[in-house]
Amino acid sequence: MPSPDPVAEFRDEWLPHTTDAALGRVTDLLRKASPLLIHGAFTRAVPMGCLASHLAWNHPATCRFGHEAGAVWLTKVAGLNPATSSLILAWDRAGLADFDLRSELLAACLAEQARRDAARLEPAAC
DSSP, X not given: OOOSSHHHHIIIIIGGGOXXXXXXXXXXXXXXXXXXXXXXXSBSSTTOBOHHHHHHHTSTTTGGGGXXXXXXXXXXXXXXXXXXXXXXXXXXXXXXXXXXXXXXXXXXXXXXXXXXXXXXXXXXXX
């Protein structure tokens, strides 16, 4: 069951299934408060999509689904129900206009990028 905290859900349920390319894309969009990152719908017109859509467009299992990619990624890859996702519900209320949520999501993305970078630098265990 997803966490009732949208940022915890993002960290625990979304990021483990996110490709490096998708993580970079969403980090960049959040950092810039890009109008390509929308709320209230999965997509408007490609390349305008919500968090899930941008992650899905950069994932090998869902990149071909276009407008449906975000919903497919959430259900089939992340194993979440879009209707009950605390992050989807929080993001749909205000999206980029919710500065606190955007800042916390950006911080989670940056922490995940740092974790992945550190893991790549660690010597392989014998």
